[in-house]
Amino acid sequence: EAGVAQSPRYKIIEKRQSVAFWCNPISGHATLYWYQQILGQGPKLLIQFQNNGVVDDSQLPKDRFSAERLKGVDSTLKIQPAKLEDSAVYLCASRVPGQLLTGELFFGEGSRLTVL
Amino acid sequence: EDQVTQSPEALRLQEGESSSLNCSYTVSGLRGLFWYRQDPGKGPEFLFTLYSAGEEKEKERLKATLTKKESFLHITAPKPEDSATYLCAALNDYKLSFGAGTTVTVRA
Numbered sequence: 081e082a083g084v085a086q087s088p089r090y091k092i093i094e095k096r097q098s099v100a101f102w103c104n105p106i107s108g109h110a111t112l113y114w115y116q117q118i119l120g121q122g123p124k125l126l127i128q129f130q131n132n133g134v135v136d137d138s139q140l141p142k143d144r145f146s147a148e149r150l151k152g153v154d155s156t157l158k159i160q161p162a163k164l165e166d167s168a169v170y171l172c173a174s175r176v177p178g179q180l181l182t183g184e185l186f187f188g189e190g191s192r193l194t195v196l
Numbered sequence: 197e198d199q200v201t202q203s204p205e206a207l208r209l210q211e212g213e214s215s216s217l218n219c220s221y222t223v224s225g226l227r228g229l230f231w232y233r234q235d236p237g238k239g240p241e242f243l244f245t246l247y248s249a250g251e252e253k254e255k256e257r258l259k260a261t262l263t264k265k266e267s268f269l270h271i272t273a274p275k276p277e278d279s280a281t282y283l284c285a286a287l288n289d290y291k292l293s294f295g296a297g298t299t300v301t302v303r304a
Contacts, residue, residue, distance in 0.1 A: 084239070122200070122283055122294030123240070136291070171239050181247075183230035183287065187239025 082106065084188035086172050092194045098160035101191045104153070105174030111135075113185065114147055114157050115171040123171055129155065130177065162195045169193070198223045200286050202295035209302045212273050217298045219284035220266040228287040229267045231260050233280045234297065240283055274302045 085104040093099050105112050110131050115123035126145065128135040131152035149155040159166055169190040199222045209215055221229065228247055232240035244253040246262035253260045257278060259270045269282055281297040
């Protein structure tokens with residue numbers, strides 16, 4: 081079974097530039113998450129999708145971050161304009177709907193962003 | 197506010213030297229406590245789910261336990277391949293809150 085695919089793996093940009101990250105979840109996983117993991121910290125939820133609808137985006141800095149999941153499959157997370165504090169690993173995760181209580185999220189390898 | 201705190205931040209062990217990691221949580225209406233393993237440059241990988249105080253789960257050299265306020269991950273006779281960051285996460289009604297993790301290094 082193919083895992084969660086993310087790209088690019090690494091990105092270096094200057095502050096105030098824009099960047100986009102792509103995620104393709106495991107086939108059949110209608111629930112998709114984007115997490116931000118700053119070095120030395122645990123993952124912090126940015127946004128959760130159920131199919132192509134947003135379930136929770138309460139911690140997404142909406143003045144600079146946006147995310148979409150067209151057609152309920154793959155998803156894109158965009159940052160524009162980037163700030164130094166956005167340097168982090170952006171993790172995409174997916175799970176089967178109705179399996180929240182199992183805790184079993186499947187994570188991609190992440191996209192590491194460095195903002196200079 | 198929901199809070200998950202892990203200790204210690206880092207743990208260096210000799211191969212075969214058993215130890216425990218702590219995860220204390222302040223979550224209203226806990227529905228589950230989860231442990232993940234994260235290798236450098238990788239995403240977290242699911243290990244265990246615990247639902248109620250007194251519950252235990254085991255996998256190879258790892259055993260997770262849960263009380264009303266904390267969870268422990270016991271590593272018995274660790275090997276170098278057990279080196280990783282171990283994350284715990286607490287689930288309330290619908291939100292998963294992660295701790296910062298404990299980085300375990302096992303020396304041969």
